[in-house]
Amino acid sequence: MDTFVRLPVDRGGPAQPLLLASGLRKHFPIPGGLLGRATKVVHAVDDLTLSVAKGETLGVVGESGCGKSTVARLLVRLIRPDRGSVVLDGDPVDEPHGITVNELRRQVQMVFQDSYASLNPRLTIVETIAFAPKAHGLPAAEAKARARDLLAKVGLEPATFAERYPHELSGGQRQRVNIARALALRPRLVILDEAVSALDKSVEAQVLNMLIDLKDELALTYVFISHDLNVVQYLSDRVMVMYLGKIVEIGRVDAIYGDPQHPYTRALLSARPSMDPRRRTREAPIQGDPPNPIDPPSGCRFRTRCPFAEEVCARVEPPLADVGRQAVACHMRARGSGHSRASR
Amino acid sequence: MAIQSPSLDMTAGAAVAATPASAAHGYWQSVRRRLRRDPVTVGCAALLFVIVAAAVAAPWLGLADPYKTSMLYRLKPVGTPRFLLGTDELGRDMLARLVYGGRLSLFMGVTPVVCALAVGATLGIAAGFLGGRVNMLIMRLMDVFYAFPSVLLAISLSGALGAGAENTLLALTLVFIPPICRVSESVTTQVRGFDFVDAAKASGAGTLTIVRVHVLGNVLGPILVYATSLISVAIILAAGLSFLGLGVKPPEPEWGLMLNTLRQAIYVNPLLAALPGVMIFVTSICFNLMSDGLRAAMDVKA
Numbered sequence: 001m002d003t004f005v006r007l008p009v010d011r012g013g014p015a016q017p018l019l020l021a022s023g024l025r026k027h028f029p030i031p032g033g034l035l036g037r038a039t040k041v042v043h044a045v046d047d048l049t050l051s052v053a054k055g056e057t058l059g060v061v062g063e064s065g066c067g068k069s070t071v072a073r074l075l076v077r078l079i080r081p082d083r084g085s086v087v088l089d090g091d092p093v094d095e096p097h098g099i100t101v102n103e104l105r106r107q108v109q110m111v112f113q114d115s116y117a118s119l120n121p122r123l124t125i126v127e128t129i130a131f132a133p134k135a136h137g138l139p140a141a142e143a144k145a146r147a148r149d150l151l152a153k154v155g156l157e158p159a160t161f162a163e164r165y166p167h168e169l170s171g172g173q174r175q176r177v178n179i180a181r182a183l184a185l186r187p188r189l190v191i192l193d194e195a196v197s198a199l200d201k202s203v204e205a206q207v208l209n210m211l212i213d214l215k216d217e218l219a220l221t222y223v224f225i226s227h228d229l230n231v232v233q234y235l236s237d238r239v240m241v242m243y244l245g246k247i248v249e250i251g252r253v254d255a256i257y258g259d260p261q262h263p264y265t266r267a268l269l270s271a272r273p274s275m276d277p278r279r280r281t282r283e284a285p286i287q288g289d290p291p292n293p294i295d296p297p298s299g300c301r302f303r304t305r306c307p308f309a310e311e312v313c314a315r316v317e318p319p320l321a322d323v324g325r326q327a328v329a330c331h332m333r334a335r336g337s338g339h340s341r342a343s344r
Numbered sequence: 345m346a347i348q349s350p351s352l353d354m355t356a357g358a359a360v361a362a363t364p365a366s367a368a369h370g371y372w373q374s375v376r377r378r379l380r381r382d383p384v385t386v387g388c389a390a391l392l393f394v395i396v397a398a399a400v401a402a403p404w405l406g407l408a409d410p411y412k413t414s415m416l417y418r419l420k421p422v423g424t425p426r427f428l429l430g431t432d433e434l435g436r437d438m439l440a441r442l443v444y445g446g447r448l449s450l451f452m453g454v455t456p457v458v459c460a461l462a463v464g465a466t467l468g469i470a471a472g473f474l475g476g477r478v479n480m481l482i483m484r485l486m487d488v489f490y491a492f493p494s495v496l497l498a499i500s501l502s503g504a505l506g507a508g509a510e511n512t513l514l515a516l517t518l519v520f521i522p523p524i525c526r527v528s529e530s531v532t533t534q535v536r537g538f539d540f541v542d543a544a545k546a547s548g549a550g551t552l553t554i555v556r557v558h559v560l561g562n563v564l565g566p567i568l569v570y571a572t573s574l575i576s577v578a579i580i581l582a583a584g585l586s587f588l589g590l591g592v593k594p595p596e597p598e599w600g601l602m603l604n605t606l607r608q609a610i611y612v613n614p615l616l617a618a619l620p621g622v623m624i625f626v627t628s629i630c631f632n633l634m635s636d637g638l639r640a641a642m643d644v645k646a
Contacts, residue, residue, distance in 0.1 A: 076546045105548040118539035122371060122561035128540075131557060132547030165371065178543075185547060 017051035024084035059236030109182040113194035115174035119166035126162040150180040172203035251326020385637025399446030408437035445597040453579035460520035468528025572635035576628030
């Protein structure tokens with residue numbers, strides 16, 4: 001009805017961030033111990049603060065298990081944060097004077113990685129896309145018409161695909177359907193959680209270009225989560241690097257890729273395969289697996305794998321501080337931190 | 345009772361590239377196609393159809409009166425003229441009693457499963473979808489019933505409630521609620537973990553809408569298959585209760601009760617005494633094989 005037909009309006013103007021998350025924390029309890037009481041917790045996301053500007057693409061990179069997907073699910077409230085707040089264009093979410101979670105979900109949508117598991121195998125493509133508008137009160141016929149429009153927008157001929165079932169589509173086609181489904185509520189922000197990671201390279205490129213076109217056409221803002229550094233570089237305006245539930249570095253894409261400050265960012269970037277055989281990477285830039293998030297290291301969480309770790313790194317947690325064109329959480333870049341490489 | 349939910353194998357299809365030449369065809373159509381290619385399932389279904397149809401149409405089949413006794417024709421062997429399947433210890437026509445007996449036996453087999461399905465599936469889907477404390481409360485309650493072996497529970501409930509068909513039905517319904525609830529819960533929990541349920545939640549739809557559109561269609565198949573397999577157990581349990589004198593009372597024709605009254609005749613005419621048992625066996629094994637076939641046919645691998 002009106003809540004649905006009304007297009008989301010820009011309220012705070014271009015300078016106000018579309019999404020502002022501050023102090024987000026999510027610890028997952030591990031059931032065990034007596035009577036299933038949780039004795040341990042997984043520190044999935046710890047005191048994470050980020051803002052997404054209107055019309056930008058924020059890339060999120062990091063190893064598997066660093067909390068990227070948890071951030072995505074926190075931002076659409078699929079899971080409830082233990083602490084912290086989310087503000088959408090000036091309106092706090094789920095607070096007395098703010099907007100409801102449902103209103104947040106109308107404006108913030110998500111695309112999942114597994115294109116097959118994220119489509120109901122019993123529904124046709126058009127039913128899947130029309131589900132959300134119908135649930136928000138749009139008459140069935142209009143919802144279906146909108147679903148067909150969206151199919152055309154994501155490059156799938158409605159006459160051919162509307163009545164098919166997910167198992168009759170290829171991976172790339174299914175992901176296009178997932179994108180259409182996310183757009184069905186006319187959101188302002190779309191969170192793409194490894195949305196192209198499972199696709200063939202050629203299909204991936206097509207879907208990426210389609211995402212760029214859709215962004216311009218529908219005035220969207222993206223949070224693009226991926227472990228593929230090249231794709232993030234291609235698509236993003238700003239990049240956020242995560243390690244064990246924390247931001248280690250965040251800044252404009254050219255700054256992060258051209259002049260990485262954090263040793264973890266550098267290691268990630270140098271782990272990319274080189275296109276030049278004379279400059280091939282001979283040694284792994286980073287050893288071992290990330291530490292267990294159940295019991296993260298004290299101080300700086302990267303110190304156990306950092307070649308420059310010193311005593312101060314175990315003692316004090318480095319705050320995220322502006323260094324040049326980006327913000328970095330590293331003692332080496334913080335003036336007077338006590339690290340031997342830091343300026344005094 | 346590890347039910348391998350057939351319809352949930354979603355990862356298997358992830359690599360499928362080409363689209364079938366035929367235009368949209370529904371899931372149930374493909375199930376039907378696979379069923380047709382399975383002779384055992386088709387045979388069992390046909391046999392069950394005959395048994396059920398005969399039981400339903402018994403009064404119009406021109407059979408002898410199943411209650412009419414005759415001192416002259418007691419325990420006649422199978423193949424006696426006028427009595428195709430012989431007569432029982434009171435000279436009643438066995439064929440008529442077996443066909444009429446199917447009415448009660450099938451009714452006692454199907455009714456408790458249907459009733460238990462309504463209650464158990466609702467509880468199980470609620471427990472599976474809501475999770476957390478609701479799940480804990482419902483499932484621990486079911487565990488209390490689970491602590492007793494089903495036969496023992498049925499016997500003690502019938503014993504406590506007293507003999508009679510209604511009490512047997514009630515007892516059997518109570519016995520079947522926990523297993524159906526448990527299967528429903530596990531299938532629902534599995535479906536709830538798929539991203540499409542998260543996507544539906546993220547679209548802001550209400551819980552009931554999500555359950556109706558996204559959960560029911562994916563869980564009802566496996567639950568119904570499991571319930572079908574319980575019908576045979578229900579028939580056997582109902583027959584067992586009648587055999588023990590806790591179910592249907594004589595002179596009602598019912599397979600379990602017939603087995604009981606004919607057991608003295610086992611030395612005189614063993615084939616005759618076995619006939620009700622054969623009916624119970626054939627019917628229940630048909631239900632079992634049919635549910636197996638259904639499960640296989642509903643196993644979608646894109």
